[in-house]
Amino acid sequence: MKNLELKIKIGNFGGLLLLLKKIKAKYKCRIVQKDTYFNCKNGHLKLREINNKEFELIEYNRPNNLNSKISDYKIEKLSKQVVLKKKKDLLNSIGISVVVNKKRDLWMTGHTRIHLDSVRKLGKFLELETVIDGISEQSAYKEQNKVITELGLNKYKKCGQSYSDMLLAK
DSSP: OOOEEEEEEHHHHOHHHHHHTEEEEEEEEEEEEEEEEEEESSEEEEEEEEEETEEEEEEEEOOOSSEEEEEEEEEEEEEEEHHHHHHHHHHHHEEEEEEEEEEEEEEETTTTEEEEETTTTTEEEEEHHHHHHSHHHHHHHHHHHHHHHHHHHHHGGOOOOOOHHHHHOO
């Protein structure tokens, strides 16, 4: 699967909430996520715990640059019983590099997921993920640029790295 991603450092979400309502983005839910990243030579591999009820093993490759970028990813849904064994096996074979804890408010507009993330030890971020499924990459860029303009995001600092890379660099 593919999506188009952009991450932006935000001081607070106050003004953005008004703009999200103005563009008629739909609030979906609050998610508490724990991402355990494992040591990989290429790309990223993480075990995601969602509200301590859902579990996913996610493998992805994405360049580290400041602009919107294409991310290739695979998601495998896991049961709670399987996740404990998988985590132990990965820990023993390749080891954990870092754990990212965040609270995420999920909003949607069109094919674009808008994440308002509060990341422990890093702060607040807005992340756009425009899903490239049933639309072209060109359409995804067009939609994401529209959201960037409507939310006035060009005035904020863009981040080229994943939360895991930012924590490892601290």
